[in-house]
Amino acid sequence: MAFSEDLKERIKKIMSKYETKQSALIPVLHEVQREYGWLSLDSMKEVAELLSIPPADVQNVATFYTMFFTKPVGKHIIWLCRTLPCALRGAQQVEHYISEKLGIKPGETTPDGKITFFEAECLASCGTAPVMLVDDELYENLTRKKIDELIEKLRAD
Amino acid sequence: MPEMRIIRSYVDRANSETIESYIASGGYTALPKALRMDPLEVIEEVKKSGLRGRGGAGFPTGIKWSFIPRDSKKPVYLCCNADESEPGSFKDREIIERDPHQMLEGIIIACYAINAHKCYIYIRGEMPKGARILERAIREAYEKGFLGENILGSGFSLDVILFRGAGAYICGEETGLLESIEGKNGEPRPKPPFPAQVGLFGCPTIINNVETLACVPHIINRGADWFASIGTPKNTGTKIYGLSGCVNRPGLYELPLGIPLRELIYEYGEGTRFGRAIKAVSPGGSSSAVLTADELDIPMDFDSLAKAGSMLGTAGVTVIDESTCMVRVAQNLAHFYRDESCGQCVQCREGTWWLEKMLTRIEEGRGRMEYLDTILDACSQMKGTTICALADGCAMPVESIVRKFRHEFEEHIRLKRCPFESRYMGVWEED
Known part of the structure; x- marks a missing residue:
């Protein structure tokens, strides 16, 4: 190459x-x-x-640096904040919800190569917890509906 | 009571991030005023204002600027620290995304004062939106002649470069940040020498936080005396407090320094979710020692919190309610610092790792009573013994949690399980 x-x-x-x-x-x-x-x-x-x-x-x-990947990753990256302010507002529940939905644990990529799911440390948006960064966009005040819609969009892309 | 908005004045306005909006609201009027002053007069004015750094340490900004040698043969640099990564802190993000020109105007004035002709803005990698907005703001400032050669005909020239980090809390430490710009791992440097003597590329360098720089145009425009009249004598100006965790209205609140913690939580945050009692508060970002419900009358300023054995830090206040397991809180924080330690110093590399390990064992019912003293001993050996303050940032909250909530740890150990029923440490609004 x-x-x-x-x-x-x-x-x-x-x-x-x-x-x-x-x-x-x-x-x-x-x-x-x-x-x-x-x-x-x-x-x-x-x-x-x-x-x-x-x-x-x-x-x-x-x-x-955590944002550099030295192994192949999925087409889309989900960074879910796990740190205290998000954890107090449900980040662990969100993690389980996403894990179940995608069938993968944090650190893994879906078998179709579409989505890699990572835990992130504080994303500096504690006032709108729980939050996650998906590629270049931040998603705040996460709900099941927001997550469902987003993952559907990522899978279709 | 409404907030006392100075820096946040225009953040709710549509298109507040554009140069047109900034100029329409009186922006870029401090710059020509500063450029007519002698650089030393600018430094004097900032000194007189009493402005203290908003990045965590609270060091007087004007005094920091005066450390730059006036006769430097080498170029002088300003680095704007936009690597906001402290858990609980989210104030700089709003300035970057909603009012970037305010910080740019502060940057230009600061560079004029210290005679820097190049500034790096170090934005954390996890803020792609902020980076897009800042790129555009910098371009706009060049187009209007606020950046580049001979700014507003003053003969002063300045270039600003936006530098994106790539995911490392430690790069918010000022010398870790310099290493990162130099293309290396963000491993903090031993001090002395301090960056004002030997900083970026070995040249005199000032590193200032976003919020600190955003204060500067207001000080120049409205005067040091006006700024110093807000807050308390040694803690002047407003502060953007970030409120998160178990409160009804999390968010940012700009208020005079010294507001009582209780007022911030109950008046502005409208109290706790589900009306639950407060168990603990992390008052200044996750690196600060936690306070208990008996300590809510502390004024939220640098000196009062230091006196109480904690710190104002970035003023990111995280409220923890009675339903929360404090062992899990300590474990969550230890995990963060273990993950973010750069690994240079043994006390930090090993200490954060052992703390997380022992806390996890206690949480999972595999702890022993003697762990508690081992944890406290490890904490005391991690404090003040390393190149930077990351190890202290882990030891201070963990030590305070074990000391102030020791009974919870003992209960875990006695019962050989976590006494809290939920398998989760927090409550998701969805459930």
């Missing part, structure tokens, strides 16, 4: 904004993950080459 010219151009553009090549690493990993959905060993090696840093440094960073 090699990055397309288009992706390489975008990476160069990102690099031009930063003081050092390494400081472009996190923005570049976001960009590569947007393209492929996750960060394979090959992609990490290619990023290392473009940024002139050791591949181990790229892998080190990619595995430190």
Whole structure:
């Protein structure tokens, strides 16, 4: 696998904004993950080459941050907040509801590859708990109806 | 009583995030005023206002700014800490999403004061909407000449770059944040040297919280004396309190610093859900020591809470009612810190792990009485012994919960099970 010219151009553009090549690493990993959905060993090696840093440094960073995936994930990602303010307003119940509905536990992907379900630590929306981040959108004051509609939409996509 | 809205004045207005709306409500009038002042005068004004950092530590902002060497041969940086991740805190999200220009105006003024020509806004990865809104706000500010070369003809130039994190609580720690921008793991740096001397890329750097920076245009426009007249003498201005957990009206409330906790919960939060009694309150984000129902008359400011052995932190108040198992609360928090420890310091890496393990055993009925003293001992060894405050952030709430609710832990151990009937720690509105 090699990055397309288009992706390489975008990476160069990102690099031009930063003081050092390494400081472009996190923005570049976001960009590569947007393209492929996750960060394979090959992609990490290619990023290392473009940024002139050791591949181990790229892998080190990619595995430190929870939003970078070094294994394939589903087409859609559900991040359900589990931390105290959400837990006090039913996050554990929501987790069981979603788990039962999808037939998977947190950390797993549905067999059709559509949805990966993760627990998240505090999503900074404690006033509208329980909440979850689904791809790029936050869903607040979760109810069964909201969850049902959303999962139906994700499955159909 | 209505809130005392200064920063939240326009958050309910449609399109409040656009530059047109901000300008129509008097925005970007502090900037030209500041640019006509000497940078040192700006710092003096912020010092005089008594503004203390809203990110948790409460350090005086003007004094922090004055640590930047005036004759620096190296570039100076400002980093805006928009990595809001403290459980219980959700105030910065609203500023970012509903009034981003207010914080941008504060950023430009701060950069002028400390002579920085580049600012990084570090927004947490889990806020994609906030990132979209800020990208647009930054673009709008460039188009109107509030950012870029020679801002408003003043000769002062500034570039702002939005940097998205990727999921790590520790990057909200200021030097963890710097490491992350440099493309590394967010592992906090030993201090000294402090960032004002050796910060981003080895250059003098100031790191300020979103809400702190949003206060700045108001101080410049209405004066330090006006700001200092709000709150109490050493805790000036308004504070955006976040109320969550077992209350009827969770949400954000902007009030003068020093409002009693009881008033916040009962007047603004309209009391507890189902009229249940309060068992405990986490007053300043999850890293603060919990208070009991006997401590609700404490004024919500930096010094009063410190005196009570807790802290104002980010002023994210989480209310825990009588139906909640405190062992589960401690376990939930220990899990968070174990998950978020960067792993550099043994006390933190091992301590958070052991705390979660012991608390889980107690909750599952496999605990022993001697665990309680072991937990307290571990907590005391985690405090003040590590590079950053994450270990303290775990030890303080856990220690306070074990000390103040020891009988609940003992009951679990005696009965060899959790005495609470529900298998869940909270109540879902749906049930």
